[in-house]
Amino acid sequence: MAKEKDSCVQPAGGPIAPKTAESQPKTTVQEEPRMNIARVGHEAPDFEASAYVKDVGFKNVKLSDYRGKWVALCFYPGDFTFV
Protein backbone atom coordinates (compact mmCIF):
# COMPACT_ATOMS: atom_id res chain seq x y z
CA MET A 1 0.00 0.00 0.00
CA ALA A 2 1.35 3.39 -0.96
CA LYS A 3 2.28 5.66 1.90
CA GLU A 4 -0.55 7.98 2.78
CA LYS A 5 0.01 11.57 1.85
CA ASP A 6 -2.79 13.56 3.30
CA SER A 7 -2.99 17.02 4.73
CA CYS A 8 -5.46 18.24 7.33
CA VAL A 9 -7.86 19.56 4.76
CA GLN A 10 -9.00 17.57 1.76
CA PRO A 11 -11.22 19.50 -0.62
CA ALA A 12 -13.92 17.41 -2.29
CA GLY A 13 -16.42 18.55 -4.85
CA GLY A 14 -19.58 18.01 -2.80
CA PRO A 15 -22.74 18.09 -4.88
CA ILE A 16 -22.00 18.31 -8.59
CA ALA A 17 -24.50 20.25 -10.69
CA PRO A 18 -25.48 18.59 -13.97
CA LYS A 19 -23.85 20.11 -17.06
CA THR A 20 -26.26 22.24 -19.07
CA ALA A 21 -26.59 21.24 -22.70
CA GLU A 22 -24.47 23.29 -25.13
CA SER A 23 -27.47 23.83 -27.37
CA GLN A 24 -29.39 25.73 -24.70
CA PRO A 25 -29.67 29.44 -25.45
CA LYS A 26 -27.33 31.52 -23.36
CA THR A 27 -29.12 33.87 -21.02
CA THR A 28 -27.70 37.30 -20.34
CA VAL A 29 -28.19 36.86 -16.60
CA GLN A 30 -25.54 34.65 -15.03
CA GLU A 31 -27.42 31.82 -13.39
CA GLU A 32 -26.26 29.63 -10.55
CA PRO A 33 -25.96 26.03 -11.74
CA ARG A 34 -29.17 24.38 -10.56
CA MET A 35 -28.78 21.35 -8.31
CA ASN A 36 -31.17 18.54 -8.90
CA ILE A 37 -32.94 17.31 -5.77
CA ALA A 38 -33.04 13.57 -5.16
CA ARG A 39 -36.33 12.06 -6.35
CA VAL A 40 -37.31 8.49 -7.13
CA GLY A 41 -37.37 7.74 -10.83
CA HIS A 42 -34.85 10.49 -11.53
CA GLU A 43 -31.09 10.52 -11.87
CA ALA A 44 -29.28 10.57 -8.54
CA PRO A 45 -27.55 13.92 -7.98
CA ASP A 46 -23.83 13.37 -8.42
CA PHE A 47 -21.34 14.32 -5.72
CA GLU A 48 -17.76 13.92 -4.64
CA ALA A 49 -16.79 13.37 -1.01
CA SER A 50 -13.62 12.63 0.90
CA ALA A 51 -13.77 9.17 2.38
CA TYR A 52 -12.05 6.56 4.50
CA VAL A 53 -11.84 3.15 2.86
CA LYS A 54 -10.64 0.01 4.62
CA ASP A 55 -7.26 -1.24 3.33
CA VAL A 56 -7.02 1.84 1.07
CA GLY A 57 -6.99 4.80 3.42
CA PHE A 58 -8.21 8.23 2.51
CA LYS A 59 -9.53 8.89 -0.97
CA ASN A 60 -12.17 10.96 -2.67
CA VAL A 61 -15.23 9.04 -3.85
CA LYS A 62 -17.54 10.18 -6.61
CA LEU A 63 -21.03 8.71 -7.04
CA SER A 64 -20.75 8.72 -10.84
CA ASP A 65 -17.73 6.39 -10.57
CA TYR A 66 -20.28 3.72 -9.60
CA ARG A 67 -22.18 3.82 -12.90
CA GLY A 68 -22.87 0.28 -14.05
CA LYS A 69 -23.26 -0.93 -10.47
CA TRP A 70 -26.14 -1.14 -8.01
CA VAL A 71 -25.59 1.25 -5.13
CA ALA A 72 -27.14 1.49 -1.69
CA LEU A 73 -26.40 5.05 -0.57
CA CYS A 74 -26.88 5.27 3.20
CA PHE A 75 -26.80 8.45 5.24
CA TYR A 76 -26.54 8.15 9.03
CA PRO A 77 -26.44 10.70 11.85
CA GLY A 78 -22.90 10.10 13.01
CA ASP A 79 -20.00 7.87 13.93
CA PHE A 80 -20.10 6.56 17.51
CA THR A 81 -23.84 7.19 17.83
CA PHE A 82 -26.03 4.50 19.31
CA VAL A 83 -28.40 3.15 16.69
Place this chain on the structure above:
Amino acid sequence: MNVEVLAVSTDSRFTHKMWQEHELSKMVEGGVPFPLLSDGGGRIGAVYGVYEEAAGVDIRGRFIIDPNGVILGMEVLTPEVGRNVSELFRQIQAYQHVQATGEVTPSGWQPGKPTLTPGPDLVGKVWQQWQPKMAFE
Protein backbone atom coordinates in the same frame (compact mmCIF):
# COMPACT_ATOMS: atom_id res chain seq x y z
CA MET B 1 -27.18 -9.21 -5.55
CA ASN B 2 -23.96 -7.36 -6.28
CA VAL B 3 -24.57 -4.03 -4.56
CA GLU B 4 -22.00 -1.43 -3.55
CA VAL B 5 -22.67 0.30 -0.24
CA LEU B 6 -21.69 3.93 0.35
CA ALA B 7 -22.13 5.23 3.89
CA VAL B 8 -22.27 8.99 4.43
CA SER B 9 -22.24 11.14 7.54
CA THR B 10 -21.08 14.64 8.40
CA ASP B 11 -18.09 13.24 10.31
CA SER B 12 -14.60 13.82 8.94
CA ARG B 13 -12.65 11.02 7.29
CA PHE B 14 -10.39 11.00 10.33
CA THR B 15 -13.33 10.28 12.62
CA HIS B 16 -14.45 7.56 10.18
CA LYS B 17 -11.02 5.93 10.48
CA MET B 18 -11.16 5.99 14.30
CA TRP B 19 -14.72 4.62 14.31
CA GLN B 20 -13.70 1.80 12.00
CA GLU B 21 -10.65 0.92 14.09
CA HIS B 22 -12.13 1.34 17.55
CA GLU B 23 -15.72 0.21 17.20
CA LEU B 24 -16.81 -1.14 13.80
CA SER B 25 -13.93 -3.61 13.67
CA LYS B 26 -15.29 -5.07 16.94
CA MET B 27 -18.70 -5.60 15.34
CA VAL B 28 -17.54 -6.78 11.92
CA GLU B 29 -14.31 -8.74 11.72
CA GLY B 30 -11.72 -6.64 9.90
CA GLY B 31 -14.07 -3.64 9.78
CA VAL B 32 -16.76 -2.72 7.30
CA PRO B 33 -15.66 -3.18 3.69
CA PHE B 34 -17.46 -0.18 2.21
CA PRO B 35 -16.28 3.46 1.97
CA LEU B 36 -17.24 5.87 4.76
CA LEU B 37 -17.87 9.22 3.12
CA SER B 38 -17.56 12.62 4.75
CA ASP B 39 -20.28 15.19 4.12
CA GLY B 40 -18.94 18.07 6.21
CA GLY B 41 -21.44 20.92 6.11
CA GLY B 42 -24.20 18.59 4.93
CA ARG B 43 -24.14 19.87 1.35
CA ILE B 44 -24.66 16.40 -0.11
CA GLY B 45 -27.31 15.53 2.48
CA ALA B 46 -29.15 18.75 1.64
CA VAL B 47 -29.45 17.71 -2.01
CA TYR B 48 -30.78 14.30 -0.88
CA GLY B 49 -33.26 15.89 1.55
CA VAL B 50 -31.71 14.33 4.66
CA TYR B 51 -29.65 17.17 6.15
CA GLU B 52 -31.05 18.29 9.52
CA GLU B 53 -29.79 21.83 9.97
CA ALA B 54 -30.69 22.19 13.65
CA ALA B 55 -28.44 19.28 14.57
CA GLY B 56 -25.96 19.64 11.73
CA VAL B 57 -26.24 15.97 10.77
CA ASP B 58 -27.51 13.81 7.93
CA ILE B 59 -30.44 11.78 9.21
CA ARG B 60 -30.97 8.12 8.31
CA GLY B 61 -31.80 8.11 4.63
CA ARG B 62 -31.07 5.33 2.19
CA PHE B 63 -31.34 5.38 -1.55
CA ILE B 64 -31.36 2.47 -4.02
CA ILE B 65 -29.54 3.58 -7.17
CA ASP B 66 -29.54 1.37 -10.28
CA PRO B 67 -26.64 0.87 -12.75
CA ASN B 68 -27.96 3.77 -14.87
CA GLY B 69 -27.63 6.12 -11.90
CA VAL B 70 -31.37 6.39 -11.33
CA ILE B 71 -32.83 6.47 -7.80
CA LEU B 72 -35.44 3.70 -7.59
CA GLY B 73 -36.30 3.80 -3.91
CA MET B 74 -35.67 5.84 -0.81
CA GLU B 75 -36.40 5.56 2.89
CA VAL B 76 -35.73 8.29 5.43
CA LEU B 77 -36.00 7.71 9.18
CA THR B 78 -35.43 10.00 12.14
CA PRO B 79 -32.36 8.98 14.14
CA GLU B 80 -33.97 6.88 16.89
CA VAL B 81 -35.03 3.96 14.69
CA GLY B 82 -32.57 1.81 12.79
CA ARG B 83 -33.08 0.38 9.35
CA ASN B 84 -34.40 -3.03 8.34
CA VAL B 85 -31.67 -4.46 6.15
CA SER B 86 -33.88 -7.39 5.04
CA GLU B 87 -36.32 -4.92 3.52
CA LEU B 88 -33.49 -3.17 1.68
CA PHE B 89 -32.37 -6.55 0.29
CA ARG B 90 -35.94 -7.41 -0.69
CA GLN B 91 -36.42 -4.15 -2.56
CA ILE B 92 -33.14 -4.49 -4.44
CA GLN B 93 -34.00 -8.09 -5.37
CA ALA B 94 -37.41 -6.91 -6.55
CA TYR B 95 -35.95 -4.12 -8.70
CA GLN B 96 -33.35 -6.44 -10.17
CA HIS B 97 -36.09 -8.96 -10.99
CA VAL B 98 -38.26 -6.25 -12.57
CA GLN B 99 -35.41 -4.95 -14.71
CA ALA B 100 -34.43 -8.46 -15.83
CA THR B 101 -37.92 -9.74 -16.66
CA GLY B 102 -40.31 -6.81 -17.23
CA GLU B 103 -42.64 -8.38 -14.67
CA VAL B 104 -43.85 -6.39 -11.67
CA THR B 105 -43.87 -7.43 -8.03
CA PRO B 106 -47.11 -7.09 -6.03
CA SER B 107 -47.29 -6.03 -2.39
CA GLY B 108 -45.49 -8.43 -0.06
CA TRP B 109 -43.44 -9.99 -2.84
CA GLN B 110 -40.44 -12.05 -1.83
CA PRO B 111 -38.04 -13.89 -4.13
CA GLY B 112 -39.80 -17.02 -5.40
CA LYS B 113 -43.31 -15.63 -4.92
CA PRO B 114 -45.60 -14.93 -7.91
CA THR B 115 -45.11 -11.79 -9.97
CA LEU B 116 -47.56 -10.08 -12.31
CA THR B 117 -47.13 -9.42 -16.02
CA PRO B 118 -48.78 -6.10 -16.80
CA GLY B 119 -50.82 -5.81 -19.98
CA PRO B 120 -54.38 -5.56 -21.34
CA ASP B 121 -55.17 -9.19 -20.41
CA LEU B 122 -54.52 -8.54 -16.73
CA VAL B 123 -56.92 -5.59 -16.41
CA GLY B 124 -59.67 -6.47 -13.94
CA LYS B 125 -58.15 -9.90 -13.32
CA VAL B 126 -55.48 -9.15 -10.75
CA TRP B 127 -57.79 -10.76 -8.15
CA GLN B 128 -57.32 -14.10 -9.92
CA GLN B 129 -53.57 -13.96 -9.38
CA TRP B 130 -53.12 -11.95 -6.21
CA GLN B 131 -55.06 -11.81 -2.95
CA PRO B 132 -54.41 -9.41 -0.04
CA LYS B 133 -53.48 -12.28 2.27
CA MET B 134 -50.44 -12.89 0.03
CA ALA B 135 -49.02 -9.59 1.27
CA PHE B 136 -48.73 -11.07 4.76
CA GLU B 137 -47.49 -14.59 3.99
